[in-house]
Amino acid sequence: MSLFYIVLLPFLGALLPGIMNAAGRAACAGVTFVVTLGAFVGLMTNLPAIIAGETVQASIEWLPRLGLNFTLMLDGLGFFFSLLILGIGLLIIAYARHYLSRDDHMGEFFTYLLLFQGAMVGIVLSDNILLLLVFWELTSLSSFLLIGYWKHLPEGRQGARMALTVTGMGGLAMIGGMLILGRIVGSYDLSVILQNRELIQDSPLYLPALILILLGCFTKSAQFPFHFWLPHAMAAPTPVSAYLHSATMVKAGIFLMARLWPVLSGTPEWIVIVTTAGLITMVLGALIALFKHDLKALLAFSTVSHLGLITMLLGTSTAFGAMAAVFHILNHATFKAALFMSAGIVDHEAHTRDIRRLGGLRTLMPVVFTIATVAALSMAGIPFLNGFLSKEMMLEEATHTVLFGSDWLVPVLATVGSLLSAAYCFRFIGHTFLGPVRDDYPHKPHDPNMGMWMPPAILAVLVVVIGTAPFLAEPFVKLVTASLLGAAAEVPDAYLAIWHGLVPALYMSIIAVLGGLLLMLVFAPLLRAWEATPRPEAKAIFDWVVNGAAALAGRVIHGLHNGAFTRYAMIAMVTIVAAGYHAWATGTVGPATRAVQPAGPVPVAGWAMLVAAVIGMVVLHRNRFLALMLIGIVGLMVSVAFVFLSAPDLAMTQFTVEVVTIILMLLALNFLPNRTPVESTLLRRVRDGGVAILGGLAAFALSWHYMLRDAVAAPISEFHLANSYKGGGGTNVVNVILVDFRGFDTYGEIIVLGIAALLIYALTETLLDGPVRRKLLNRLPSQPRSGDMHPMMMVVLTRVIMPVVLLVGFYIFLRGHNEPGGGFIAGLIVSIAVVMQYMASGFAWTSARLRYPYHGVIGAGVLVAGFTGIGSWFVAKPFLTSDFTYVRIPPFQEFELATAALFDLGVFLAVVGAVMLSLESFSRLAHRDGDTDSEFPMDIDPSREEIGPDQPDAPVTGKGVG
Amino acid sequence: MELLVASAIGVMTAGGIYLVLRLRTFPVILGVSLLTYAVNVYLFASGRLTIGAPPILTDGVETYTDPLPQALVLTAIVISFGMTAVVVMIGLGAYLGSEDDHVDDRPATQKADDQA
Known part of the structure; x- marks a missing residue:
């Protein structure tokens, strides 16, 4: 299937759920599922070409002169991300069908979801970076709609607004970065950009471009210090959280870093910025996650932490790091989507997500318990589950990474991050499912129907399969890695395996898991210590900044735009005259080329009447009827002037228009007061008069000047006459x-x-x-x-x-x-x-x-x-x-x-x-x-x-x- | 001739600006109309002034005035009627709705005084 259809199908399909809404919830979800399935199958038809190592392309010229063409490209990396977006999308749709309650407008939900899905597929398939930016902004907008889907919840609206603000500002920065990048290379096509590593890295504009692009990626992927929006986006319905924060939205930033990895990575700037940001995010996210009581908030911060991990791996700029990143993206998408869906099920069944009110669900919800435990243990890095494999690779990579001249900094922090990660995973399992059964749940929980647990179960099976038989995933991971690396590096020989011998990474893993268990034992005093420590509250800071900016904007706007039309008119007049004067003073004026034509007594008489009428209007304008009559004289004199100056058509038009205008004004005067009261002070009138005379003089000087000179360029009028x-x-x-x-x-x-x-x-x-x-x-x-x-x-x-x-x-x-x-x-x-x-x-x-x-x-x-x-x-x-x-x-x-x-x-x-x-x-x-x-x-x-x-x-x- | 036209444009502009800066809708509308005349004549004059040579093709006549500004100004005159009518309607609607034909938003305190 052509790439166009893969991208367009979700967008076109987005029209359907709204129409099908009346046909029932099953039909609505069904049609969404079919649309996504169509795109998925279309993607799969391109699989043979991808396996053969080809790059599939499709192109339509859009605005070629701006370098903006509708060019799509599918290679291993794009295929991998499309697979995640559409594959997990299918599961999410099935899950959402059962998750949403009868009060939720399903058509609206699925319309947003499909829009988002189309935008995401657009990002990963774009070959033109300007087109990519368009889709990038579309994901910001559609995710805004999705996060704020429950419009009645203030948290939903605020979370959506915060996500839009942060990712939107990052998007703005990225537009700048992409434009610089395109300027360096001279093309906006990714396929060309990716061939020009030396050119880009030697350019003096490399650093600004890098920083701007990374701002876009970091905001989208919730990297420190922009990580704060992601937990607030959890006010969205769980299917949205599962979709946005496991496989799609937040992975867009990661995708872009991976896409541009061949040309941007490897420089000291890249290594320092990206690795440091990733490392801090990883440790900080894990630390906060450990002490969150809301299941979804816990998962949100764990997502932040894992995104940091992936970012750090991309930052190290080695081929092995890139491969580990690809593998972890895959693993994270599987176990995190499963975890979000499980948390959603718990919320749906027990009517609470507060971990302090849960516990003992093991016996009440055995199916969900199994799924969640498999996924959480994978996230903790327990052997025979896929999370273990990629975490092991991360630790291995960390031991070889030198940052700020220190070779122990990265390994130690990576171990700490893994330790905290293991701890919150254990807490997730222990405090939700283990322990004694309670009798004070808001709602007595039980396993949901199959439609709800099947999607996470499929993912959990994947977790186990990849974890026990990594050689199955190896060719695919290497294929994707090869396309990520491009010409910049060779795919490493290292293979994905459970046992790599007694390497340092294994010891670090053991420390992490044991340390995690240890933390759980002393969790209660730890929590008390944590809650006693003062911490900056991201939302408060964000609100303070936003409110401050809004108040500032309000003051500036209300100061400038206070509804006083006369003031605007005055400013406009003075500005126009000043600009005209500036042009006249700095420009050159040639000598007069036309002679002044003599004027007989008749034109002089007409002129005198016109001038008298205008002066009369100014002096007597308070008597409105009189002013109306006087303006009639002005119009009449203008008509006469047109007759005299060889413009009979104009004269006739002006004359007839004059008649209808006066009738119209008379009709209006029927309702308006007949007199204008004296209101302005003498000073004000003098000031207005001064501005008026200035403007009049300017108009006079301008017309006088050009009427005495021939046109600079020959007019096209000769053509018309001929x-x-x-x-x-x-x-x-x-x-x-x-x-x-x-x-x-x-x-x-x-x-x-x-x-x-x-x-x-x-x-x-x-x-x-x-x-x-x-x-x-x-x-x-x-x-x-x-x-x-x-x-x-x-x-x-x-x-x-x-x-x-x-x-x-x-x-x-x-x-x-x-x-x-x-x-x-x-x-x-x-x-x-x-x-x-x-x-x-x-x-x-x-x-x-x-x-x-x-x-x-x-x-x-x-x-x-x-x-x-x-x-x-x-x-x-x-x-x-x-x-x-x-x-x-x-x-x-x-x-x-x-x-x-x-x-x-x-x-x-x-x-x-x-x-x-x-x-x-x-x-x-x-x-x-x-x-x-x-x-x-x-x-x-x-x-x-x-x-x-x-x-x-x-x-x-x-x-x-x- | 040029001096007459140029000074007429100047006078109409000055009068128009002064009336536009007034505080009530009706003089402002008149001022805009005056400015419209000034601008139309100004645009017309960009074809330079020619006396007694209308752009009507006639056998044996070689000199014609520039027809293009005339065509442009002709439509401008008609459109400006439409614009004036809309502005008058808006001003009228505002006056009928609030019994107030000021063009400026007045400070809230002043309005409260009016109502008291």
Whole structure:
């Protein structure tokens, strides 16, 4: 099976448990099991190639220019880890099926589990280190979900957060390390990186890369001083703990150290950092584990300790150490998963994991007792069990390791670690299962059903088989070791065997086991001494650091971001002006290349009006109606300027937009206060004025400078002028640019416009549904209403003018391709025509005559434009390729038919819909209680005799737009 | 001519900035509209000023003004209408919801005073 499927299967399969949840717990677990089994079988199909020593590869280019490709690689090491992930995964799924209670959402659990599994398989199969990083982060995220699966438990949430924080920060460091590594080698492909040992180790960047990568590995694998998150992650359901902390999550860091072993190991830096961290972790973890009362906490710290052991073995940088590490990874995964599952069973049956409340379970749970004892004795390093073999190899390696110039430091500490390890294993067995049967268990325990004990039992059998017949595992371990070592070293000749003669390691082992037993004899006084000793509490320190950082961030953010918009605006303005000034002061300005054009009296008059209007706005802005009128003048003058400066299309657009904008603002003013009170101090106004004048001067200087100079690079406008008629079939170049050259932009713009209108509609709906509704209904008009809101003259006039305006709109639309006009302008003109009907005849009257909802008009516009674009696919051209032809239908003159006109129709519809929907939404707010919706267009109609103006119940009707 | 356009851009910018720095929503919206005019004219002027040469292809005419900034500004004008409408709606909704059209979050003590 292709490697892609092995990685993708868990991810795709993650969709299934959620769907199957309703089908029952068995179906849910079953489908998860089948998915994992599929990936497992797929992995196995690659076994022959692995045995033959080949490396299986699969690759898809993803972002080749960034060096990021979806490249997967399967060699012995990757196969080994995949086997652990998927094989133990299968057992865990079977176990979880029986472990989770009816209250737990099983679909959710298995979805997370599969996501995690896919991410883990991705890590071990990645050939590209950037891809590996992606999967690495995915394991952090999915393990967060798994650890916090019991959301109702605060420990679960806190443990998940702590694990995410620590491993996430390590992940960040590792991104840096990997990028440096890729930079040194010039490739992000592992297969290339692994060939460049000398290049990497000679690089001055080797040490930073090493430290950053190790930070990632140590946080993930819970090495000292980052070991503290792992015990807190024990708040997770036991299947999660068993999976994450035996075979997968914590092994990811180990995997990466092993993967990069050929290129990173062997240097003094590596040996000192990795060996020391491993050694400290091993001893410290074992020491803490010995005094833990919670079964899972005990196992958690023992995991920390064993990870330290493996790390130390990788740190020694010898081939034998690497082989011992591989073997111990295998052994640890088997016995630790079995132990976690056993602890889970005890918890499940006795309803407590507190070792002080347990004891005597030997006779009550004989099956679990057997499994747990085999696994625990293996962990203690008792002969004929697999843990003994790899621990023996570790001690052997320790006797040859020199650290800090001392040849006794490592062997002594390794022995101490083994001794403590043996002690907590004995405690696990002795205090849980041995001793007298008690009668005060929270729940009377008994052996669970087979579904629950079978998975750990399978592992326990493996423990015994490997332990008694290590030659069975030897070829596989050597195969994996060979692929770990790569070209860096030869696979050692040493073989896995129970008896190696009277070597120092054997004596160390004997000391460890006997010492462990001895410790158990004096455990009670030891525990008292331990509990009397003050120890730093990792969680308290962590919380202190996190809370401190959060408080600091809070102060900085609240200080900077205090909700004062004017302050942000002020800072932004000053910064922009300062940046502009800096650019101007440090850059160079060429001499003026364009002559100043003379201005006649008309432009000067227009300019004077504009300036007067702006000054008037600034001075009189407190009178809001007046300010609105003045801004109308500004807009008008801008339109006139466009006419004058050869931009007829712009002028028409600006003019029509001006009309609808003013109507919109008037509608808004209907609800807002009409005056702005004086609030800011004189000082503040002077300051704002200063900033404003500064900004104005900057804008003036900038425009003045470039208007007198030609563009530095030739503009692309010549192309448009040259091809507008030949290629686009239109003589109005601006319109051809809009609907043809840059049609895709325009398409995006009408969509944005439509979204804006829909947003306004949605906000209106929200307002009308909420508490504001009552306020609006009972609102008193701020100004006296006209007695005749819909006067006859206006109604008649707008009615007469309607067809004329529509005709003009149609004309403007049609001629747009060749003369000033087009869909945008036509749309605005038609909108104004419709708005006039609202204003003259009232909301209800006009709405009643509305045949299509405005949303639909927007949608139709976008669809028409979109389908016009798609149409070009049918003639095998790219999206929005235009075409045109000339036809002649007598008695008309020859005229042009262009697909661009169809596109422009879409623009037209979208503009009409958007403008009308916005304005209509505003006017809907105006409806008040007591308003009667008049069905007549006019308030006063002489031909209508039944309701006259003197009748009291029909005075102020309609919710007029104005 | 250039001086008129450049100074108009400057005046509109200055007026816009001053109004944007006001404390109530309505003047701020007007200020943003003024800034919109300034920016649109500024962008338009990047095609340099040409009088009496609209970009409508005509036989025998060789000089045309730069059409590209015009096309860009045309859509900018329409989009800015949409943007203004949304901002007005948000300002209106905020005012109707809280009877307060200040743009700044005011310190909690001041709010408590208002309610008392």
